[in-house]
Amino acid sequence: EREYIEVSKDKKQVVKSTQKGRDLIALSPKALTTPDMTALWFEQQKMIEAQELTRGQFLEEVTKEVIGEIQRISNSQNFKILEDKNQQKIQCPQCSKGHLTKRKGKYGDFWGCSEYKEGCKAIYPDNKGKPNFETKQN
Structure with missing residues (x-):
């Protein structure tokens, strides 16, 4: 819905990132985009499947991490909001x-x-x- 990815319309239905999606990743803090973090989240999803962790606990941890990063960036002196040049005002x-x-x-x-x-x-x-x-x- 937010146009970060697109799915090909052929039979293979390949999912690939759009420029907007790649821009989001480029602007995101490294802590949220490193393979280490995605591997950790993958492991936690496996724990949910094994009922060793609840979905709520997982989402709470992810939310805390994201909020912490947002606060860190907001307090940074290098923080700027970039306008989407594709969106007209x-x-x-x-x-x-x-x-x-x-x-x-x-x-x-x-x-x-x-x-x-x-x-x-x-x-x-x-x-x-x-x-x-x-x-x-x-």
Whole structure:
């Protein structure tokens, strides 16, 4: 859903990373992407299968690790938020507070307001990578 991976449409259905996924890994702390960490998580999943560890315990440990890394990065003086150059910033014409972002939906791509949690329900169909303001879906 977040476009970090893609699956080929042929019979083999090969899963491969997208540029966005590779960028996420490149920006992620090494502690979360090293083979050691993934091997540890794999072993812990085997422990869950053997009922030596619960799913909740595993997720709690992973969550603590990720939160710790986020806090460490946030406190770092080298921390910067990078904008996704593929995402356009278009002010929402309905609420004027949020911006429209392209999203993937059940019936294809659409543009929705970033303020939807605050009550703005503006939705526009995608027209070749841009919102189609002629046919509002809300």
